[in-house]
Amino acid sequence: MKRTTPIDTIMIHCTATPPRREVSVAELNRWHEAARFEPYVDPKTGIKTYAxxxxxxxxxxxxxxxxxxxxxxxxxxxxxxxxxxxxxxYVGGVDNNNKPCDTRTEAQKRTLLTLVRTMRGRYPKAQIVGHRDYAPKACPSFDAKKEYSAI
Ligand SMILES: [Zn+2]
Known part of the structure; x- marks a missing residue:
């Protein structure tokens, strides 16, 4: 479904999965379909994406x-x-006991920074926040607001 308001926020999340455990878009699709999330339907192919x-x-x-x-x-x-x-x-966000933990690899940190900067360039007035700034959750297991405050 198309947005009905302009983008004013860049929000960071984690998959809440343990270190070294990869998550594919296909797997996210299964989780989010089971959670009955509203899918994005590709207008050309009709393919539904639940992630x-x-x-x-x-x-x-x-x-x-x-x-x-x-x-x-x-x-x-x-x-x-x-x-x-x-x-x-980002893929990760909990330790091996399922406790909130910043598990980001160096490569993930670099990519996140690049993506946040790109989004900020695209939406200059957007605030940068973590999921936890808007919900009673630990996600994304680090202080995104603080980490990206200089962007
Ligand atoms: Zn989240």
Missing amino acids: GYHLLVHLDGSYERIRPDDQRGQHCPQSNMNNRAVSIC
Whole structure:
């Protein structure tokens, strides 16, 4: 579904998976379909994408586009964020006991920084926040607001 408000937020998430455990878009699709997230339907192919983020950053620092920016995500219902925010998710975010933990690899940190800068260039007035700034959660297991405050 298309957004009905301009993007004013860049929101960082994690997959809440342990160190060295990769997550594919296909797997995210299964999780988010099971959670009954509203899918993005590709107008050309009719293919439904349930994964709710816009971008996914893998352990090796590569990333995948999941939803176009002009489409609503499904990642934070609070404060109308699905309509307002573009979302970037990194793979990881908990330790081996499922406790919140900043597990980002150096490659993920570099890619996240590049993507946040790119988004900030595209949406100069957008605030940069973590999911936890809008919901009672630990996600993304680091202080995104602070880390990206100079961008
Ligand atoms: Zn999140």
